[in-house]
Amino acid sequence: MSDSRKRHEALLYHAKPKPGKIEVVPTKKYATQHDLALAYSPGVAEPCLEIVKDKNNAYKYTAKGNLVAVISNGTAVLGLGDIGPEASKPVMEGKGLLFKIFADIDVFDIEVDATDVELFIQTVKAIAPTFGGINLEDIKAPEAFEIERRLKEELDIPVMHDDQHGTAIISAAALKNAIDITNKDISKVKIVVNGAGAAAISCTLLYLKLGAKKENVVMCDSKGVIRSDRDNLTSQKAEFATDRDLHTLDEAMHNADVFIGLSKGNVVSPEMLLTMAKDPIVFAMANPVAEIDYDVAVATRKDIIMATGRSDHPNQVNNVLGFPFIFRGALDVRATKINEEMKMAAVHALADLAKKSVPEQVNIVYDEVSLAYGREYIIPKPFDPRLIYEIPPAIAKAAMDSGVALEPIEDWDKYREELMERSGSGSKEIRILHNRAKSNRKRIVFAEADHIDVLKAAQRVHDEKIGDPILLGRKEVILALKAEIGFTAIVPIIDPKIDEETERRERFGKIYWQNRRRKGRTLSEATKLMRERNYFAAMMVNEKEADALITGYSRPYPTVLKPILELIEKDKGVTKIAATNLMLTKQGPLFLADTTININPTAKELVKITQMTGNFVKMLGMKPNMAMVSFSNFGSSNSETSKKISEAVSYLHRHFPDTVIDGELQADFALNPEMLAKEFPFSKLNGKKVNVLIFPNLESANITYKLMKQLNHAESIGPIILGLSKPVHILQLGSSVDEMVNMAALAAVDAQEKEKRSKINNNLV
Numbered sequence: 001m002s003d004s005r006k007r008h009e010a011l012l013y014h015a016k017p018k019p020g021k022i023e024v025v026p027t028k029k030y031a032t033q034h035d036l037a038l039a040y041s042p043g044v045a046e047p048c049l050e051i052v053k054d055k056n057n058a059y060k061y062t063a064k065g066n067l068v069a070v071i072s073n074g075t076a077v078l079g080l081g082d083i084g085p086e087a088s089k090p091v092m093e094g095k096g097l098l099f100k101i102f103a104d105i106d107v108f109d110i111e112v113d114a115t116d117v118e119l120f121i122q123t124v125k126a127i128a129p130t131f132g133g134i135n136l137e138d139i140k141a142p143e144a145f146e147i148e149r150r151l152k153e154e155l156d157i158p159v160m161h162d163d164q165h166g167t168a169i170i171s172a173a174a175l176k177n178a179i180d181i182t183n184k185d186i187s188k189v190k191i192v193v194n195g196a197g198a199a200a201i202s203c204t205l206l207y208l209k210l211g212a213k214k215e216n217v218v219m220c221d222s223k224g225v226i227r228s229d230r231d232n233l234t235s236q237k238a239e240f241a242t243d244r245d246l247h248t249l250d251e252a253m254h255n256a257d258v259f260i261g262l263s264k265g266n267v268v269s270p271e272m273l274l275t276m277a278k279d280p281i282v283f284a285m286a287n288p289v290a291e292i293d294y295d296v297a298v299a300t301r302k303d304i305i306m307a308t309g310r311s312d313h314p315n316q317v318n319n320v321l322g323f324p325f326i327f328r329g330a331l332d333v334r335a336t337k338i339n340e341e342m343k344m345a346a347v348h349a350l351a352d353l354a355k356k357s358v359p360e361q362v363n364i365v366y367d368e369v370s371l372a373y374g375r376e377y378i379i380p381k382p383f384d385p386r387l388i389y390e391i392p393p394a395i396a397k398a399a400m401d402s403g404v405a406l407e408p409i410e411d412w413d414k415y416r417e418e419l420m421e422r423s424g425s426g427s428k429e430i431r432i433l434h435n436r437a438k439s440n441r442k443r444i445v446f447a448e449a450d451h452i453d454v455l456k457a458a459q460r461v462h463d464e465k466i467g468d469p470i471l472l473g474r475k476e477v478i479l480a481l482k483a484e485i486g487f488t489a490i491v492p493i494i495d496p497k498i499d500e501e502t503e504r505r506e507r508f509g510k511i512y513w514q515n516r517r518r519k520g521r522t523l524s525e526a527t528k529l530m531r532e533r534n535y536f537a538a539m540m541v542n543e544k545e546a547d548a549l550i551t552g553y554s555r556p557y558p559t560v561l562k563p564i565l566e567l568i569e570k571d572k573g574v575t576k577i578a579a580t581n582l583m584l585t586k587q588g589p590l591f592l593a594d595t596t597i598n599i600n601p602t603a604k605e606l607v608k609i610t611q612m613t614g615n616f617v618k619m620l621g622m623k624p625n626m627a628m629v630s631f632s633n634f635g636s637s638n639s640e641t642s643k644k645i646s647e648a649v650s651y652l653h654r655h656f657p658d659t660v661i662d663g664e665l666q667a668d669f670a671l672n673p674e675m676l677a678k679e680f681p682f683s684k685l686n687g688k689k690v691n692v693l694i695f696p697n698l699e700s701a702n703i704t705y706k707l708m709k710q711l712n713h714a715e716s717i718g719p720i721i722l723g724l725s726k727p728v729h730i731l732q733l734g735s736s737v738d739e740m741v742n743m744a745a746l747a748a749v750d751a752q753e754k755e756k757r758s759k760i761n762n763n764l765v
């Protein structure tokens with residue numbers, strides 16, 4: 001992607017559909033007069049009075065305990081320098097987003113117009129009662145040192161300057177592992193630190209705690225090597241001043257084992273790297289432009305261990321790996337500080353995690369085949385799902401052991417479970433799906449590419465490398481729309497109505513006619529039908545001229561379903577297809593079936609729907625725990641519906657005892673493990689988290705999915721057709737671009753799996 005396109009995309013991302021990246025969402029009911037009387041006057045007075053009695057009650061009755069302030073004055077924003085408070089806001093909102101998605105911590109970002117140290121300190125102190133913790137961000141040195149020291153001393157909530165300690169923790173963990181991999185000795189390595197600001201000074205101090213020796217460190221700032229004979233050194237710089245005969249970074253780099261860059265972009269040359277010792281360790285961490293470009297560095301030194309602060313290369317050493325999890329642990333025990341013990345615990349926990357085998361999910365997210373501890377994987381990846389349950393417990397334990405935890409954790413297993421729950425957000429499933437699609441790109445026909453939103457979805461699928469789109473529809477319209485939306489990539493465009501396609505229409509028509517001639521279609525009718533986009537597109541998939549098909553955006557579901565069913569064979573053993581919707585809820589993914597095909601399935605059909613849904617869930621790499629839901633529990637009603645479900649469940653229990661299914665169950669019992677265990681301890685679903693709901697009929701399933709979508713804003717993928725032999729998926733009328741992109745990713749994964757299955761079958765034959 002060109003630089004101007006990247007710039008445009010970044011600006012658009014921030015501007016649309018709503019300016020900014022975060023919003024405030026109420027967590028309590030607010031629908032009725034009664035709710036409001038509790039939320040606000042008069043009810044709200046009660047918690048106020050309890051907090052008057054004891055300030056600690058603020059943790060019980062308000063959001064304080066999970067709320068962190070990300071505060072900056074904009075004086076050292078990334079490597080962009082002193083750009084002021086307003087311009088720092090996108091970064092602070094970004095930190096807020098990362099706190100939320102990685103550790104479920106709520107953030108108010110606060111940009112303060114105060115460069116004066118005392119004014120800044122007093123401002124933060126004045127607003128501190130709102131928060132459970134304070135994350136200072138992008139404040140320049142040396143002011144940052146005094147600001148943090150004073151606030152830590154004067155406040156009783158955890159305060160951390162992220163650029164100092166977040167960076168120190170992550171880079172120390174990475175350094176520990178890089179030294180291990182290169183068989184160096186931390187007490188002997190020669191370290192050049194470029195930059196002598198907030199991040200650089202704190203990182204170096206932490207390396208000394210890990211065993212590095214001050215006499216082996218040379219530090220440079222914008223004026224060159226920090227020497228003892230220089231005037232006006234700050235006390236922090238003076239601590240690292242050297243008497244050696246070194247003046248420039250160039251000179252300092254000779255024979256250095258380690259380079260730590262926390263300065264600004266492009267200040268290190270390939271020539272400098274060439275003078276470093278064997279197996280050089282280079283952490284070029286300036287953002288957004290590193291001290292030396294990743295590709296240049298690895299091309300210059302084959303024996304290098306190279307890391308940057310960026311996410312687009314291996315070894316991202318960035319404080320994003322730290323602050324969400326450090327604060328999570330600190331908040332969870334109500335730590336009054338983030339102390340040295342907690343920092344060191346985080347270093348070891350992160351370094352150790354990198355040595356453990358990497359879950360497949362992480363490989364998929366990062367489009368890797370098999371990440372493993374080594375030169376290109378010295379530190380865990382930010383999307384590693386284990387971070388949330390590995391790092392905070394280490395921090396919490398260190399806080400408890402060092403006596404700064406006001407609310408110690410008693411049950412560690414329960415705590416880990418709570419941490420896992422916190423990461424149950426839907427977007428992770430989408431990421432996994434997209435990355436699986438990317439791992440083996442498929443040709444996806446968009447049968448309505450002459451609609452602007454469909455075309456936009458195809459463009460994203462192309463640009464994000466989710467698949468290779470084939471644009472089907474009126475060619476002239478597609479070309480005009482492509483120009484309008486700046487979709488410049490050359491991709492196949494197919495217009496089934498034009499002369500150019502005569503050969504294919506006739507060929508497809510003939511194949512179709514041969515299959516249907518006993519069902520009343522003539523050859524000329526069949527050939528004529530191929531002018532219709534869904535017939536043509538389905539034939540492309542049948543004839544392996546495309547791998548998957550997405551359609552249905554502009555027409556009612558049944559009109560699209562008809563040609564699909566006429567042309568695409570069902571899977572072996574399937575008599576009736578079904579459909580499921582994947583709902584991405586706060587509690588994790590939930591599949592609902594049958595949402596669009598079988599109006600009133602029989603017990604036998606319910607069995608089939610359950611099996612097809614279960615197989616599909618497995619195909620996506622999850623374990624299906626399924627409940628058949630109704631308005632009654634385990635025969636508490638004598639109705640036809642309850643009997644039908646009970647019959648289907650007993651059949652499955654008898655013939656497929658390994659299938660995890662139970663019912664009939666009311667939805668709340670199915671989804672609430674405590675309620676279920678209390679009332680129905682005999683259920684097969686006890687101890688399991690239900691992720692599939694099978695409904696007794698289409699009405700209930702369809703209404704539920706639409707209600708969830710509208711009321712809870714749950715993201716949904718689907719309806720996903722189950723039981724077809726080809727990856728063909730029908731959209732809901734007027735789907736959004738996001739929904740279409742997700743559906744395309746799903747169709748691609750479906751195609752990959754069907755391909756795998758057919759290879760296995762061919763080998764068996």
Ligand SMILES: NC(=O)C1=CN([C@@H]2O[C@H](COP(=O)(O)OP(=O)(O)OC[C@H]3O[C@@H](n4cnc5c(N)ncnc54)[C@H](OP(=O)(O)O)[C@@H]3O)[C@@H](O)[C@H]2O)C=CC1
Nearest residue numbers: 076078079141196197198199221222263286287309318319
């Ligand atoms: N990857 C990560 O997680 C993180 C990366 N960083 C990056 O580190 C950098 C510094 O941030 P921070 O410490 O907060 O900012 P500060 O403003 O506190 O410090 C900047 C330091 O860089 C020095 N510097 C500037 N230009 C040069 C140069 N050409 N050669 C050597 N030193 C130079 C300055 O020197 P002087 O003292 O003479 O002015 C100063 O010491 C930024 O690029 C930032 O993006 C920061 C935190 C986390």
Ligand SMILES: CC(=O)C(=O)O
Nearest residue numbers: 078079163287318319
């Ligand atoms: C990552 C970060 O905090 C910085 O570059 O400032």
Ligand SMILES: [Mg+2]
Nearest residue numbers: 078137138163
């Ligand atoms: Mg920062």
